[in-house]
Amino acid sequence: MNEEAFRAFFTANFGDVWAFIRRRVATDEDADDVTADVFAVAWRRREDLPSGAERMWLFRTGYNVLANFRRGVERQRQLHLRIVSVDPPEVGYEAVADVDQELWSALAALSGSDRELLLMQAWDGLEVAEIAAVLQVSAPTVSSRLYKARDRLQRELHRRDRQGRGNVQGESHGKGSTRR
Structure with missing residues (x-):
């Protein structure tokens, strides 16, 4: 792939890759850095990009570069004195006004791998086969995990809904109560 073709490839894919990364890091600056690293790898390996699957290659590479980025952040964190007792969140998300806060809270309660799968499908619009390519596992495995x-x-x-109703309606469900 020559320089001109790579520029077109970069232009066509930068926004999607940046958004994929941004939803998984704390700041725009981190997203910029990780995305730049993804495209640096793509430039170095431009002759080896899989024909017809370049976009998925970028997502898979982004996922791997992001893992390296997180390991680097963790190493830096360990080198500094701990100022607070609670570790910073592993993944940062921008607040989205039109999304139910209960959904965000429920997503936050899930494991990182569950949340990642759900967000790859919902936010990134990836199909099961594409998620499988990014994670380098089989499509049936992704389907089952999803x-x-x-x-x-x-x-x-559902648990949060029951708790919310219990707090609003009170907890007394004694004799004569019509609980449904």
């Missing part, structure tokens, strides 16, 4: 992650999210939302 099914379980959706179930856990649903149960968490």
Whole structure:
């Protein structure tokens, strides 16, 4: 791939890759750095990019570069004195006004791997086969994990809904109560 073709490739894919990374890091600056690293790898390996699957290659590379970035952040964190007793969140998300806060809370209660799968599908619009390519696992494995992650999210939302109703309606369900 010559320089001109790479520029077109970069222009066509930069926004999607940056958004993919941004949803997984704390700041725009971190997203800029990680995305730059992804495209630096792509430039170095431009002759080896899989024909017809370049976009998925970028997402998979982004996922791997992000893992390296997180390991680097963790190493830096360990070198500094601990100022607060609570570790910073592993993944940063921008607040989205039109999304239910209960959903955000329920997502936050899930494991990182469940949350990542659900967000790859919902935010990034990736299909099961594409997620499998990014994670380098089989599509049936992703499908099964997605099914379980959706179930856990649903149960968490249901649990929160029951708690919310219990707080509003009170906890007394003694004799004569018509509980449904």
